[in-house]
Amino acid sequence: MGTHVIKMPDIGEGIAEVELSQWHVKVGDLVVEDQVLADVMTDKAMVDIPSPVHGKVIALGGQPGEVMAVGSVLISIEVEGAGNLRESAAPAPVAAKEPPAASKVEATVESKPAAAAAPRSAPVCQGPMVAREADERPLASPAVRKHALDLGIQLRLVRGTGPAGRVLHEDLDAYLAQGQSNASAPAAAAYAQRHDEEQIQVIGMRRKIAQRMQDATQRAAHFSYVEEIDVTAIEELRAHLNEKHGASRGKLTLLPFLVRALVVALRDFPQMNARYDDEAQVITRLGAVHVGVATQSDVGLMVPVVRHAEARSLWDSAAEISRLANAARNGKASRDELSGSTITLTSLGALGGIVSTPVLNLPEVAIVGVNKIVERPMVIKGQVVIRKMMNLSSSFDHRVVDGMDAALFIQAIRGLIEQPATLFVE
Structure with a gap:
């Protein structure tokens, strides 16, 4: 028998260490080639570490939550065959052969057998x-x-x-x-006392989210601004476009319209599409609009980025938002897809509540939060009518953005949404 020693891979971009987030195997397990062994966490993305061989797990190199250096021993797998221990070159990440959203990389392998035959699969x-x-x-x-x-x-x-x-x-x-589904669950009284406790270690994506949120609230001077918007007209337009083009071009949600509204409004408010380096005391305003779309996944909140939103049509934006959201939820969003935003759009959809106070995605200076759509009686020209209403709850960095500018910016978005034809007038 021989041993494959899998080392922590080089994720790229100068990353020297990563956090071991989760094991998918334990000592004694039989594994097959390409089976995911562990998840590791970089500063932005979760990365799967697959097995390059068939074999039996004989040793684990770390515990979840442990920060491990690139090149350190991750796991040892016993394989059939025999040979002398010899180093092998670290393979390049698999990303070049994967779809753009993939983030799976191969592990560096230190091979003991010169030619190992794979054991029978589990x-x-x-x-x-x-x-x-x-x-x-x-x-x-x-x-x-x-x-x-x-x-x-x-x-x-x-x-x-x-x-x-x-x-x-x-x-x-x-x-x-x-x-x-309840075959082995013991029946329990509905009002029985409970004394159980569960301790959950803050590791992986949850640790990164906690660090980023704490950093944002400690460093930026947050202030929020809430405005009510009549979305009746744009919802009618969206329904019409979906009925006419949905089968051929895909269904539109409200998000692509909001992305378009951001793009148009930023032409007059370039100070919102910016990053603030508070250490260098430099504000960088960007012409390109890279919209971060906050997305909930099984491992926590991720912000994939719709790049160059200023150059995208409604359907192009819709397709990219859908693709990125699926990649984030499935843990397949790449590092590049999770970085580089210039302004962020966050929405909880039907759970959006009435008002929220979103936290800035540093080093950005503005984040636009979308609340849920509700029907309300409104007075228009002296008549009470039912309209579809929605709040925008947005936050800004008061070190960079003045309150008046923030209000005018949101009012500009409101005007574009309430008169949707203006979204497309050049």
């Missing part, structure tokens, strides 16, 4: 249900784990039919079809 499980130990963590993607949580399913009870027994969405469906 048997693929069949059937909807399996019993695992209470502390055993089954293989599953973050999206599957979230789906299982939403459905109230204990993932350890679901038999996985993916590679190495990985639990898939289809396995959750099969489990539900058997009516066994």
Whole structure:
């Protein structure tokens, strides 16, 4: 038998160390080639570390939350075959062969056997249900784990039919079809006392989010401005365009219209499309509008970037927003796709509430928050009519942006949204 020692890969862009976020395997597990072994966290993106070989895990090089240097030993895998220990060159990241949204990279491999034959793959499980130990963590993607949580399913009870027994969405469906989602859950009184506690280590993306939010609130002088907007006309336009072109060009949400409104309004308010280097005391105003779109994922809030929004049509913006959001939610957004924004748009959709106070995405100086759309009685020309209304709750860095300018900027966006034809008048 021989050993493959997988080292922490060089993610690129001068990164010297990364945080080990999560193990997907444990000592004694059989793994197959391309199976995800661990997730590591850079300053912006989560990166999967896949296995380059078939074999058995014999040692783990770190614990979740540990910051590890590039080149340090990540994991050791026992493989069939024999040979002398010899160094191998670190492979380049896989990103060149992946779709643009992919962020998976291969690990550096230190090979002991000169030519190792792969052992037999772990048997693929069949059937909807399996019993695992209470502390055993089954293989599953973050999206599957979230789906299982939403459905109230204990993932350890679901038999996985993916590679190495990985639990898939289809396995959750099969489990539900058997009516066994509560098979092992003991009945409990609705009002029984509880004394259990759970400690959750703040690591990975959650740690990065906490650091960035704390840094933003400590360094920037936040102030917020809220304005009510009548979105009846633009919602009618959106419905008309979707009915006429939705089948061929894709459906439009409100976000592409808001991106367009930002682009047009920024022509008169370039101080909002800026970054502030508070250490160098330099404000950089940018002609390009790179809109960050705050997106919730299983691992936390991410901000993928719609680049050069000023050069995109409604449908082009819609397609890019959808692509980036899917990449972020699936943990496949690349480092480049999560950096470089000049202004941020944040929305909680139907859960947007009435008012919010969004936190700046430093070093930007403005963030525009979208609240939910509600129907309200409004007085127009002395008549009470039902209109679709929405608040914009936006925050600014008062070190750079004056209150009057912020108000005028949001009023400009309001005018564009309430008279949607002006969005396209050059």
